[in-house]
Amino acid sequence: MHRIALLAVASTLALPAAAASDEDLKVLREEVAQMKKSYEQRIEALEQRLAAAESAPVKSQSPQDGAAPARAAGGFNPEVSLILQGQYRRMKDVPERSITGYWPAGGHGHGGDERGLTLDHSELIVSANIDPWYRGMLNVALKDGEAEVEEAWFQTLGLGNGFTLKGGRFLSGIGYLNEQHPHAWDFADAPLMTKALFGEHYGKDGLQLKWVAPTDLFLEFGAEVGRGAGFPGTDRNRNSAGAGAIFAHVGDDVGRSHAWRAGLSWLSTRAKDREAHFEDTDAAGPNEVEGLFTGRSRTVVADFVWKWAPEGNPKQRNFKFQTELFRRTEGGDLACASDVASSPCLGGPGLGKLRSSQTGGYAQAVWQFMPRWRVGYRFDWLNSGSKRYDPATVFAALDPANAYFAGYRPKRHTLMADWSQSEFSRLRLQYARDRSMQGVTDNQVTLQYIMSLGAHGAHKF
């Protein structure tokens, strides 16, 4: 037994040496011939490539001259992009549009309330990495005779451990839509909720600290402090911060085709002599006077976004559902002011305490049913909510018929269809049935274009 095994081992060991027989030589020769042939083919292919490279208008590049050509964005050159937007809008002629039951947000509008053919603001965006530790961005909105700095901030890249610090002027991270610029919206205008809460969006001069948790589930927490000059606050000329916000986001995928994100945000700010137009109770006829609010304003926003794209490919078909809900509570003092001698508001009398609690939200769905084409529907609802004040004092000076005092539930239905030949151009038709003003049903038609030139930065989820 032993001997047989030994013999077998010996014979296998001996084989390679013994195998230099004719047959093996033949195999070797064949292999060499094959290799030769293969190398000849490869040389031929290389020659062809060389010839192609020499003749073709597009040149290929060797890996040795390495780095991307200097003309590529993101090198040492800033990424510059320009957004052109304009629209035709058909709607009722209503002087001083405001949402019934709401304190008008004095914030800047972008001309969305003008009728006829208008050029929206044009956005110029410049961004780049400053050095390995910081990134900077400037977003300027250009309109006739004005250039408004929408955003101008730096952001850290190197804090690590999930922390990111942003400083300067930025759009607050509260809610979902607030961080998006109008060119990224799915509708031609902002939801009623956004208009009621902030005017158009809530920006801050301040600092934002964000932290992403080291978990498989996306968990993000953020805190902001800012000057608080924007509606619902006012610029109060103080050394300390005027507004604070905190927010938390959670999100994940469900299978390959679904993704979602949910968030909860809280904003706290204060206003001093926040102005709005009111009509007084002057016996000689109503005057337009300033209503003034001084106090604190707190807003809670809950947001949820769900996106569907078959197998994670949004290019052909995709669906997006998005909703935000808010509650705003304000408490402080009401006053009014006027220069008219017969006005009860002459001299700026105080009108006692004012407390309000208001809610509302919107829900929208946008469906890309084939490449290039999308349709969407949005429903807006608001509730003028509860307001507590002393009617005897307030209505002695201000007309109870002022829209702010009305109990009303503004609503709006919006339908839109848009067409994007490429990801850089978009044409949109929108119809809205707007009942945000009591007693007015405004059927609005908007035709809009949005064009992106240059290094169009990637959008967030």
Next chain:
Amino acid sequence: MLRSFVFLAGLAMALPSAAAFNIFACEPEWAALAKALGGDKVSAYSATHALQDPHRIEARPSLIAKARNAQLVVCTGAELEAGWLPPVLRESGNAAVQPGRAGYFEAAPHVMRLEIPARLDRSEGDVHASGNPHIQLDPRNLLAVAGPLAKRLGELDAANAGHYAERHRAFAEKMQQAIARWEQEAAPLRGTQVIAQHKSFSYLFNWLGLVEVGTLEPKPGIEPGSAHLAQLLAQVKARQVRLIVRTPYDSPRPGEWLAGRAGIPLVTLPFTVGGSERAQDLFGLFDDTIARLKERTP
């Protein structure tokens, strides 16, 4: 009780160091390459899968969470991921994987890129200044990327540098042998005229000597239109085009339209790892690609 708690705490603290080196790959081919080089010392997550168009990805929350915990990000570069990777990395708050850091690795700079445009203008469609980014379908490119990637792995995970170097040697040897075999198998395909949906296969055609007569997309990233397809149909007949090829994520409709009218087959190639049943790793990817091409070329 206390002792078991101390033990658990100790285990929890020990876990991160014992855990595998965490890699975030933008595309499945780089996850597969990282896995081939790292073996059980790495865990590689692919941000996209073979049925996804890597140009058009949403910067989803789940990607940010994955990038947050990555120790190395491996992507193609050449602007392929420009539409989604920058916000994912920035939002992750992970300093180690920001572009320019050692934890950020781009494959494209290590290979000879094709189709670098002489003129950069959006009227030419979605062109990439650094050339065609779909580099993975020429296995010689994988060899060219594997070396620097193994080196980077060894630098970041110094304790296992020898392991990566060893696996790289084995991988390179196996790949070189496979390349010789594939080239032989695909030799009959040389000179075959084909039409691709997007410029997804330029490196494959260049390697195997196939000739791309045109693309279904009139310009890169622009959806095929009927006028352009009609033009292609005339070309197919005039130039004896044999095949139309598409990736698993391209819409099959334009290809089916042309294939039906021209009487030539539409072939779906795996494009990357996971793109077909056989393409479960980098070797299977090329085995299947060449088999599918040969099967449909008379």
